[in-house]
Amino acid sequence: MNPLVGIIGPLAVVYCAAPLAMTMPFWALAFAGLLLSWAAFVRRLALPPLPSRPIKLLLVGGFLVLLQLQGGGLTRFAALAGLVTVVMALFFATPSKPRDAVQLAILCAVLLFIELIVSPSGAMFAHALGGCVVVAVVMTSGAAPSREETGRLLGRGVVFAFLGVPVAVFLAFVLPRFNGWFGGVFGARQATVGFSDDLSPGEVARLAQSDAVAFRVRFLNGAPKFESLYWRGALLWDTDGFNWYNAGDLLPQKVWGSGTDKGIVQEIFLEPHSQRVLFALDKPVLLSPHEDPDSIVGSEDFVFERKSPVMRAFSYRAVSQSLAIWSEAFESEPIVAMDAAHRAKALFLPHTKDAAALALVKTWTAGGASSETAVSRALAYFASGEFVYTLRPGRVSGLENFLENKRGFCGHYASAFAVLMRLAGIPARVVTGYQGGEYNAWGRYWIVRQNDAHVWVEVWLEDRGWVRVDPTAVVAPERLSEVRDEELDWLSRGMNGFSLAWDGFRFTAVSWLLGAGDQENESQVDEANGFAQFSFQDGQRILITLVGLFALWMIVRYRLRKRVRPDEALTAAYHEFCEALSRRGFTRERSWGPYAYRDFIVMRALSDVVAAVLVFDTYARLRYGAVPFDARDVASWRERAMKAAGQLRVVPHGGFVDRQW
Amino acid sequence: MWIDRVKTVLRGRDGRVYILPTAGGIVFLTALALFVTGAFAFDNDYVFAVTFLLSGTFLAGMFATHFNLDGIRVISVATTSADVGGFAEITVVFANPSRRTRRALSIRLGGTNDAPHEVLELLPARGKASILFRVPLPVRGVFAVPDLRVTTVYPLALFASWMRLSGSGTYCAYPRPVGTQRFPGGGDDGGKRRAADDDDFYGHRDYQPGDSLRRIDWNKRAQGRALVTRIFAREAAVKFVFSLRDAPGDIERQLSQLALWLREAFRARRAFGLDLPGISIPTASGREHLRRCLRCLAGFGGDS
Numbered sequence: 018m019n020p021l022v023g024i025i026g027p028l029a030v031v032y033c034a035a036p037l038a039m040t041m042p043f044w045a046l047a048f049a050g051l052l053l054s055w056a057a058f059v060r061r062l063a064l065p066p067l068p069s070r071p072i073k074l075l076l077v078g079g080f081l082v083l084l085q086l087q088g089g090g091l092t093r094f095a096a097l098a099g100l101v102t103v104v105m106a107l108f109f110a111t112p113s114k115p116r117d118a119v120q121l122a123i124l125c126a127v128l129l130f131i132e133l134i135v136s137p138s139g140a141m142f143a144h145a146l147g148g149c150v151v152v153a154v155v156m157t158s159g160a161a162p163s164r165e166e167t168g169r170l171l172g173r174g175v176v177f178a179f180l181g182v183p184v185a186v187f188l189a190f191v192l193p194r195f196n197g198w199f200g201g202v203f204g205a206r207q208a209t210v211g212f213s214d215d216l217s218p219g220e221v222a223r224l225a226q227s228d229a230v231a232f233r234v235r236f237l238n239g240a241p242k243f244e245s246l247y248w249r250g251a252l253l254w255d256t257d258g259f260n261w262y263n264a265g266d267l268l269p270q271k272v273w274g275s276g277t278d279k280g281i282v283q284e285i286f287l288e289p290h291s292q293r294v295l296f297a298l299d300k301p302v303l304l305s306p307h308e309d310p311d312s313i314v315g316s317e318d319f320v321f322e323r324k325s326p327v328m329r330a331f332s333y334r335a336v337s338q339s340l341a342i343w344s345e346a347f348e349s350e351p352i353v354a355m356d357a358a359h360r361a362k363a364l365f366l367p368h369t370k371d372a373a374a375l376a377l378v379k380t381w382t383a384g385g386a387s388s389e390t391a392v393s394r395a396l397a398y399f400a401s402g403e404f405v406y407t408l409r410p411g412r413v414s415g416l417e418n419f420l421e422n423k424r425g426f427c428g429h430y431a432s433a434f435a436v437l438m439r440l441a442g443i444p445a446r447v448v449t450g451y452q453g454g455e456y457n458a459w460g461r462y463w464i465v466r467q468n469d470a471h472v473w474v475e476v477w478l479e480d481r482g483w484v485r486v487d488p489t490a491v492v493a494p495e496r497l498s499e500v501r502d503e504e505l506d507w508l509s510r511g512m513n514g515f516s517l518a519w520d521g522f523r524f525t526a527v528s529w530l531l532g533a534g535d536q537e538n539e540s541q542v543d544e545a546n547g548f549a550q551f552s553f554q555d556g557q558r559i560l561i562t563l564v565g566l567f568a569l570w571m572i573v574r575y576r577l578r579k580r581v582r583p584d585e586a587l588t589a590a591y592h593e594f595c596e597a598l599s600r601r602g603f604t605r606e607r608s609w610g611p612y613a614y615r616d617f618i619v620m621r622a623l624s625d626v627v628a629a630v631l632v633f634d635t636y637a638r639l640r641y642g643a644v645p646f647d648a649r650d651v652a653s654w655r656e657r658a659m660k661a662a663g664q665l666r667v668v669p670h671g672g673f674v675d676r677q678w
Numbered sequence: 679m680w681i682d683r684v685k686t687v688l689r690g691r692d693g694r695v696y697i698l699p700t701a702g703g704i705v706f707l708t709a710l711a712l713f714v715t716g717a718f719a720f721d722n723d724y725v726f727a728v729t730f731l732l733s734g735t736f737l738a739g740m741f742a743t744h745f746n747l748d749g750i751r752v753i754s755v756a757t758t759s760a761d762v763g764g765f766a767e768i769t770v771v772f773a774n775p776s777r778r779t780r781r782a783l784s785i786r787l788g789g790t791n792d793a794p795h796e797v798l799e800l801l802p803a804r805g806k807a808s809i810l811f812r813v814p815l816p817v818r819g820v821f822a823v824p825d826l827r828v829t830t831v832y833p834l835a836l837f838a839s840w841m842r843l844s845g846s847g848t849y850c851a852y853p854r855p856v857g858t859q860r861f862p863g864g865g866d867d868g869g870k871r872r873a874a875d876d877d878d879f880y881g882h883r884d885y886q887p888g889d890s891l892r893r894i895d896w897n898k899r900a901q902g903r904a905l906v907t908r909i910f911a912r913e914a915a916v917k918f919v920f921s922l923r924d925a926p927g928d929i930e931r932q933l934s935q936l937a938l939w940l941r942e943a944f945r946a947r948r949a950f951g952l953d954l955p956g957i958s959i960p961t962a963s964g965r966e967h968l969r970r971c972l973r974c975l976a977g978f979g980g981d982s
Contacts, residue, residue, distance in 0.1 A: 115835035119702030123709050126732060130713050133724040142724045149731050153834070156739075160835040162782040162799035173833060177742075181734020188730040330721075523719040619763045620856075627816045630763060 019161040021170060026110045026121055027057040029151045030102065033128040036144055037098040040135065044560050045080070045099030051568060052106035059111065065574045073107045076567075083560050098131045118159020122152045153178040216253055216261040216428060216449055216472060227467040230288050231451060232296055233524055235462040237282040243453065247299040247473065247485065248465060250450035252320050256439075258367050259415045259432060261447045280338040286524070287331045293322040296450055296465075297335035299485065306333040318483075355444065355477060363444030363477060366436065371417050378440045388443045388478050392486060395437060399430065399488050406493030427489040431472040434488040444477035448485070459521025583647050587639055590655040594632070594662055602667030611637045623668050628661035695747045695841045697740065703836035706736060739834035746830045747783070749776050752843045753806065755823055759850035759969075759976070761937075765812040766849040768823055772809070774801045782832040787811050787845070788824035815851035818933070820977040823847045850976040857935035859925060882906040883946040909946050917961045918943050921953040933975050940975075944968045954978060 030053055038046055052067070059066060067073070080103055084096045101124050109121035129148040132141055154174030161170055232248075253261035281298055297304060300319040306312050313333065315321045323331065355363070381394040403423050410424040416436055419429050431447050438445035452471035454463040473487040581589075595605050595614070603618050615633035619626050635654055639646050699707065710733055717725035756769040768787065774780050780801035787794045794811045801807045823845035831838045885894060885905035895906050918939070925935035936952070943950035944965070951961035952971050957978075959971055 115831050116700065116702045119700070119706060119835050123702070123706050126706075126709060126713070126728075129728055130716060130725060133728060134716065134720050134722060137722050137724050142727070145724065145728045146731070149728060149735070152732065153735050156834040156836065160782060160832045162797075162832075164799055165781075177735050177738055177834060178731070180738035181731040181736075184734030184737055185727065185730035188733060189726070526716075526719055616763065619854075625816065626763075627814045630814055630816070634765070 019158045019163055019165050019170060021165075021167060022118060022155070022158040023059075023111045024057065025155055025158050026112055026118075027053045027106075029121065029125050029155045030105045030110055032151050033125040033148055034098070034102045034105075036132045036141060037095070037102075037128060037135070040095040041099040041102065042084070042095070044083070044564070045103050048080075048560075048564050049102045049106040051564065052103075053110055055571070056106070056110035065571065067107070076107065076563075077104060079560070079563060094131050094135050098128060098135075101127050101131075112155075112159050115156075115159040118155055121159075122155040125152050125155060149181070150175050150178040216432065216447060229467045230520075231290070231465045231467050231469065232285050232287040233462050233464050234286075234298075234454065235284045235460075237284065239281070240456075240463070241281060241298070245299075246453050246463070247471070247487075248296045248451040248454075248469075249299040249301060249319060249448060250296050251294045251448070252318050252475075253447040253449065254362050256366065256432075256436060256447075258371075258436060259419075261432060261435070280336045283335045283337065285333055285335055287327055287333070289328050289330060291326050291328060293324070293326055295321040295323055295327075295331075295333065297321065298337035299448075299450070301335045301337045303336040304333050306331070360444055360477075363446055364439050364442065366439050373420060374416060374437060374440060377420070378437055382441050388476070391441050391443060392438070392476055392478075395434065395441075396486070396488065396491050399434070400491040404430075404492045406489065427472045430488040430492055431474050434486070435474045438474065438476050446475050446483075448473050448475055452487075455517075457517045457521045457524070459518050460525045462521075462524060464517075464520060581648070583651055584640075586648060586651045587636070587646070587654070590651055590658065591636055591640070593655070594636075594658040597659060597662040598665065601662065601665055603665065611640070618665065621668050623666045624664055626665070628657070629665055632658045632661045693749070693751070693841055693843065695744055695839050697744050697837055697839035699740075700831060700835060700838045703736070703739075706732075706836055710736065735834070736836055739836045742833050743830060743837040743839045745778060746780050746832050747828060747839050747841050750774060750780065750783075750801065750828060750841070750843075752826065752845075755845060755847045757823060757847050757849035759852060759973070760815055762815050762818050762851045762854045764815055764851075766815055766821075766851070768811040768813060768849065770809050770811070770826065770845075771806055772798065772801055773806050774803060777803045779803045780830075782830060784829045785809055786827045786829065787813065788827075793824070813849070818851050818853050818930070818976055819980055820848055820850045820973065823849065850973050852972045852976045853930065853933040853937040855934065855938035855941050857925065857931075857938040859935055879908060881909055881947055883909055883942055917949040917951070919951040919953050919958075919961060922955065929979065933978060937972060937975055940968055940971050 030049070034041070034049065055067065077100075080100065084100065105121060105124045109117050109124065112118040112121055125148060129145045129152075133145055151174075154171055157174045157177060158170055161173075251263070253263055255262050255264045280302060283298055285295075285297060287295065295304060295313065301315075301321060302319065304313050304315060304321045306323075312324050313321055314324060321335075377398070381391045381398070386394070405424045406426055407424055408426050410422065410426065410429065413419050413422065413425055413429060416433055419425055419433055425433075435445040435447050449470075449472050451465045451469040452473075453469050454465040456463055471489070473485060473489070475483045476486055478484050591611075598614075598618070599605060603614075603621060605614050605617075609617065611633045615630055618629055618633075622629070632654070636658070638644070639650065639654065710729055713725060713729040713732075716722070717729060751773045752770055753773045754769075754771045756771075758767045760766055770785070772783075781799065783798040783801060785796055785798055794813055796809045796811060798807055798809055825845050826843045827840060828843060829838060829840040882895060882898070883906065885907050893907050893909075895908050898906050920936050920939050920943075922929075922932045922936070925932040927935070940950060940952075944963070947963065949961045949963045950967075950971070952959040952974060954974065957974055959967075959974060
């Protein structure tokens with residue numbers, strides 16, 4: 018051990034905890050600060066040492082309870098950082114063994130890890146690189162010989178930190194990332210596939226080939242049936258006759274400041290997709306982000322967007338209510354009549370008169386059929402069996418071409434259906450989003466992937482409002498059914514199971530650490546066991562009192578301690594030792610010095626005398642030697658002496674030892 | 679002070695260096711594994727980078743710990759012997775033939791955990807350094823210097839490497855010079871007073887209870903020294919051959935008594951010899967002779 022570690026230790030804690038200081042609970046900070054200053058000055062000011070291990074463990078336990086109490090106000094990472102800092106300050110700030118130094122270094126690394134997870138930025142990365150040097154310096158100073166120049170010691174730490182560079186480069190190469198390294202280091206990694214704001218029907222096929230995760234969902238109050246897992250994304254109003262887009266010039270955006278919270282509650286963890294659109298179960302009435310509450314805007318059409326593109330993972334809570342859908346019975350709901358502007362927009366078609374399409378639509382509206390009848394007829398037309406669902410329909414140039422070939426997938430069907438509805442005079446619009454998902458039993462949540470991307474249609478029925486119609490569902494019902502495990506071969510099943518387990522672990526850990534879903538659980542717990550009376554403030558007060566008492570106790574100990582010179586202490590300890598020996602039957606003549614007494618004991622002891630001989634020898638060296646010593650040496654001598662005295666047994670009847678020695 | 683100096687060049691029987699991670703090293707590695715898992719889970723390249731950097735430090739530490747030990751040799755072992763209850767001193771000289779300075783070597787004499795243990799803080803490049811062990815001597819005997827175990831956790835304490843170097847040479851725990859009997863068969867009693875008086879002054883020896891008060895050197899006592907007895911040339915010329923038969927008690931007592939007589943004879947500068955069952959040492963005098971005799975007593979009854 019190098020004595021410098023007494024200074025390096027506290028400094029290392031300060032360096033590594035500094036970036037997290039603001040997120041940590043302040044009492045943790047105050048407590049750690051107190052302990053660190055104590056550790057830093059314990060030698061210089063001859064302060065009493067920190068309390069024993071059981072008391073330290075009790076303090077840590079109390080700290081854990083307080084963290085639990087504060088709960089909701091803290092992310093798990095902030096709590097963890099506070100805990101780690103306090104443990105470091107309590108146990109390892111002034112390592113006394115190389116092993117302690119290693120533990121300190123590891124905890125430093127844990128803090129670096131947390132800070133990089135909490136705020137992955139270039140500045141934080143630079144700090145963490147410095148932190149790697151700190152970690153190495155702590156370890157080298159723990160293992161270095163006690164006489165070593167400071168410069169050399171620190172230099173060696175720097176060298177060892179950067180000896181890691183070649184290995185780091187090597188590992189970066191053997192562990193290639195799908196998205197490449199630099200996207201992550203120099204800015205948030207962006208999703209390479211994802212929705213764009215418009216729909217060219219062919220585009221969905223590109224999405225269908227990616228099994229990248231779009232988002233993960235946890236249902237908090239029960240999941241709906243698989244068939245109704247329609248994840249609503251964007252609404253498209255405008256069309257050129259085949260492609261759909263949003264001119265976005267008409268609809269007023271309404272901020273959903275308040276709304277009902279009755280419905281299906283979901284926690285959604287969205288992967289970055291560089292767009293603004295947010296997904297939720299159809300139809301979402303309320304979206305609230307886990308952080309930054311003002312970042313979401315919603316419209317009257319149950320479409321939610323983020324104010325800025327989602328460049329990093331983003332999580333929010335959504336409340337959805339059941340939407341009127343075509344196949345289900347009518348649900349009475351107050352219908353707000355559509356205004357003229359919207360109606361016009363929902364019926365607008367460019368002037369491309371397609372004779373075949375017009376003829377087709379005429380058959381649906383023939384005989385003054387109602388809108389509902391027309392929709393039924395249209396669905397029956399698509400369900401007739403002539404249409405083929407395929408992700409490789411070949412080139413589809415437009416509506417006419419599609420109706421001729423009768424080959425396509427959801428994009429084509431939704432687009433064509435909506436255009437035909439408008440031709441029939443029924444207001445229609447296209448919805449993009451996802452359908453279905455994969456249930457992960459490991460973490461009890463749903464994974465929605467890019468290949469779950471889906472497009473469907475909403476039509477306006479005068480007495481029901483906007484109703485969801487999914488033409489793909491009638492063309493290819495199997496497209497919308499859940500893939501069961503039994504249908505896969507064993508290898509795929511195994512691989513799938515493994516990747517689900519890993520994803521489950523990942524998701525659970527991340528969502529737990531980010532503290533999502535806490536409020537809900539806590540309020541439930543509070544109601545359940547009446548824990549609510551004991552508030553966080555109470556806990557805080559108790560902790561501050563505890564810390565105050567602790568400080569007071571340390572000060573009192575410091576004040577009460579007698580200032581004894583080491584040589585006096587040694588003499589006193591020697592007398593104590595002699596008394597202990599005479600209690601055990603080795604009575605000392607007053608004139609005997611340590612060596613005479615030692616020889617007497619060697620002659621009279623039945624038991625092993627080596628420990629006692631060494632104790633005498635050390636005493637003589639301390640007492641009469643030229644080497645200075647301090648109170649610690651005396652304390653350790655006293656400890657060994659009393660232990661040795663306890664082991665001695667005298668020969669009975671005052672005889673000498675009659676044994677082989 | 680009797681020094682057995684054994685100059686030998688020892689290459690460790692196997693100077694092979696073994697290495698294992700310390701408990702701290704294992705925890706460190708576990709932490710790294712958790713960091714990598716976390717980096718995957720959070721998809722965080724910064725965490726990857728820092729974890730890889732720390733892994734590099736870990737590996738570098740392994741090599742550095744190995745090379746802190748590799749190639750160290752013992753070039754000499756010197757021992758001093760002492761009486762039972764005292765300490766033998768074993769001085770081991772290490773050589774570092776390489777151009778790397780070795781630091782923080784922990785050296786243990788013998789394999790057990792309570793074996794004497796010293797730290798060699800620095801072993802300079804192309805240089806030597808010595809370590810002094812003080813070995814307590816609780817039992818009489820002649821002992822071989824045990825093998826040395828050199829351990830180091832330097833520089834990061836993530837790994838511990840160790841090597842064994844065979845010891846060489848012996849050290850003795852002489853019987854304690856304790857006894858109640860006076861010099862046997864000597865011419866030291868009052869009856870020889872006149873003859874002794876006639877003699878030339880030869881020297882001093884320690885006072886023994888029973889010595890004639892007239893023969894105590896009171897001048898020396900007046901100078902504040904311990905009690906010494908004067909001896910004279912004719913006494914000095916007497917040769918003594920000590921035998922177990924002359925000493926009372928059990929064998930250890932007897933040997934202690936002989937040890938005392940040998941010392942006294944040596945201090946009195948007389949010729950002395952030993953006659954033990956199976957061994958006899960002809961009379962001679964001098965420090966080297968005394969050592970030989972004491973060693974014989976130390977090893978008496980043992981294998982040597």
